[in-house]
Amino acid sequence: MSRDRTWTAALVVIGDEILSGRTQDKNIAQVANWLNEQGVRLAEVRVVADDSEAIGDAVNALRSEHDYLFTTGGIGPTHDDITVDAIAAAFGVPVIVHPEARKILENY
Numbered sequence: 001m002s003r004d005r006t007w008t009a010a011l012v013v014i015g016d017e018i019l020s021g022r023t024q025d026k027n028i029a030q031v032a033n034w035l036n037e038q039g040v041r042l043a044e045v046r047v048v049a050d051d052s053e054a055i056g057d058a059v060n061a062l063r064s065e066h067d068y069l070f071t072t073g074g075i076g077p078t079h080d081d082i083t084v085d086a087i088a089a090a091f092g093v094p095v096i097v098h099p100e101a102r103k104i105l106e107n108y
Helices: 016-020 027-038 052-063 083-091 099-107
Strands: 007-014 040-048 068-073
Touching: 007 027, 007 052, 027 040, 027 068, 040 052, 052 068, 052 083, 068 083
Parallel strands: 007 040, 007 068
Antiparallel strands: none
């Protein structure tokens, strides 16, 4: 990284369980520490509900303002998770399911 430029990152924390208080976020500190080790400053964090529009709005706003954008969820992927679809929509790209990965999961 260049010494005369401050690289910045943002983090979108996604999940109703975070906003309700049922689950306490532990990712912000971990991501911030890791980024600092890389020479990147975590400049902004937004916590949004499990809502496609809210996720897309946060992703689009933050990716235009920072060099890097990361997302985390509250409890991990679930059968009703909308994160992948919401972020794909924000970027205007389709979701592509990798056939070999799908087969491994189906066999499991």
